[in-house]
Structures are given as structure tokens and as C-alpha cells.
Amino acid sequence: MEVKDKIMYHYHKLGLYDDIWQVGNEIIIDDNFNSYYGRIIDKFTTGVKCTNGIFSLDSIIDEYVEEIGLENVDMKTIINLLKDSSLIIKNINIYNRELMLEKYREDNNPKLPSRLHSIWLADKKSLNFWEGQLNGSGKLKLYRVSITGNLFKSSDSFIPDDELTTKEMYEVSSIYWNPVFRKDDLEKAEYLFQGKVKVLEKIK
Numbered sequence: 001m002e003v004k005d006k007i008m009y010h011y012h013k014l015g016l017y018d019d020i021w022q023v024g025n026e027i028i029i030d031d032n033f034n035s036y037y038g039r040i041i042d043k044f045t046t047g048v049k050c051t052n053g054i055f056s057l058d059s060i061i062d063e064y065v066e067e068i069g070l071e072n073v074d075m076k077t078i079i080n081l082l083k084d085s086s087l088i089i090k091n092i093n094i095y096n097r098e099l100m101l102e103k104y105r106e107d108n109n110p111k112l113p114s115r116l117h118s119i120w121l122a123d124k125k126s127l128n129f130w131e132g133q134l135n136g137s138g139k140l141k142l143y144r145v146s147i148t149g150n151l152f153k154s155s156d157s158f159i160p161d162d163e164l165t166t167k168e169m170y171e172v173s174s175i176y177w178n179p180v181f182r183k184d185d186l187e188k189a190e191y192l193f194q195g196k197v198k199v200l201e202k203i204k
Contacts (some may be wrong), residue, residue: 003151007144008121008191009203011130014139021143027197029149031117037098038116044095048084057081057088093162097169100160104173112152112177113192121147121191129156129188142203149195154179156188 012021016036020027034042048057061081101115122130127142133156134140158176160169179185 001151001153002149003195004148006147006151007200008123008147008151008193009127010119010121010143010145010197011134012141012143013134014141021141021199023143023199023202025199027119027199029117029119029194029197031114031194033117033119033194035116035118035120037094038114040091040094041098041116044091046088046092048088057084096166097160097162100166100169101173101176104170105177108174109177111150113150113194115192118152118192118194119197121145121151121193123189123191125186126189130190143199144201144203146198146200147193147195149193151195152192154190154192155181155185156190157185 010021012018013036016039046056048060098115105112105114131140131142154176158179160172160176164172181189
């Protein structure tokens with residue numbers, strides 16, 4: 001949907017594009033802009049950073065189990081391995097999900113804004129939901145913005161589940177890109193936008 005000077009809201013997480021999120025700035029969001037998920041896709045790896053390089057997690061585990069012996073590994077190292085494993089699984093799920101959402105969009109709705117190259121916006125009804133979803137670190141700022149360009153409305157309710165296969169993720173992506181809203185879905189509404197953003201006000 002094409003919009004002009006429409007008022008929306010954006011939750012900005014500190015540490016990502018801090019330089020452009022300043023009151024008075026005009027921001028151009030196009031296919032050259034990498035969203036949070038776009039950056040994850042670009043940087044995706046199943047490797048683990050160690051002091052002497054990046055190694056695959058399975059090779060590290062093999063070393064501890066076969067060469068050192070798991071019973072000789074200290075608890076701190078085991079906890080770090082579990083944390084690394086959890087992060088890799090999370091990133092694999094995001095990688096598969098976002099690629100399938102993007103593939104479905106390209107195949108069926110190519111004129112809609114890409115999740116990999118858009119910013120996320122909220123309306124007043126969904127502000128409380130998104131504050132709860134995003135504010136785990138406490139590094140969150142809310143801005144009121146004026147937008148002119150291509151706006152797409154869907155809902156967090158329609159995101160494919162992580163436990164699905166990639167084939168299933170692709171198939172259910174149709175629900176995200178062709179949304180039919182119920183009341184609960186509207187409370188979790190998310191908007192993808194490409195075009196011109198004018199930062200009007202920092203609310204909190």
C-alpha cells in the first residue's frame with residue numbers, strides 16, 4: 001500500500017543504526033538497507049569464535065569428547081558450549097525462516113517490502129505488545145515518524161514456527177504475506193516499510 005505523510009511508530013534498539021535515528025533526520029529505506037534480519041542472514045555462520053580462530057561446533061565437541069574426555073572438562077566450558085549450541089540453533093531457525101519468508105515473497109508477492117530490507121513500524125494498538133517483545137535488554141527507544149512510500153501490514157501471529165521444516169515454512173509463509181486478521185492478530189500487528197522516513201519525535 002502506498003502511503004504519504006502517514007504517522008507511525010518505530011521501536012529502535014540501541015546499537016543498531018544509532019547514527020540515523022535522530023529527531024529531524026530523513027531516512028531512505030530501500031533494497032540497499034539491511035534490516036536486523038538482513039544482517040543476520042549476511043553474517044550467518046555455524047562456526048564458534050575461539051581465541052585462535054573460528055571452528056565448527058561439532059569439531060570442538062569432538063575434541064572435548066574424544067581427545068580430552070568429557071569427564072575432564074570443567075563445568076564453565078560445558079556451559080559455554082551449551083550456550084553456543086543454543087545460539088547456533090536459534091540463528092539456524094531465524095536463517096531458515098527468513099529465507100523461506102523472502103523466497104515466498106519473491107515468488108508470489110514481489111512488490112511487497114522485503115523483511116530483509118525494510119524497517120519495522122507499529123501502530124498505537126500494537127505498541128504495548130512490541131515494547132514487551134523487544135525490551136528485554138532495556139535498550140529501547142520509541143520514535144514517532146512520518147512515512148511516505150510502500151507500507152505492508154501483517155502480524156507477529158503469522159510468523160512460521162521454528163520447529164517446521166523449511167518446506168513447511170515456505171508453505172505457511174502464505175499466511176504472513178496474505179494476512180486475514182482477527183482481533184488478537186491486530187494487537188500484534190507489524191508493518192514493513194520501504195521509502196522515506198522522517199523522524200519527528202522521541203517519545204521515550
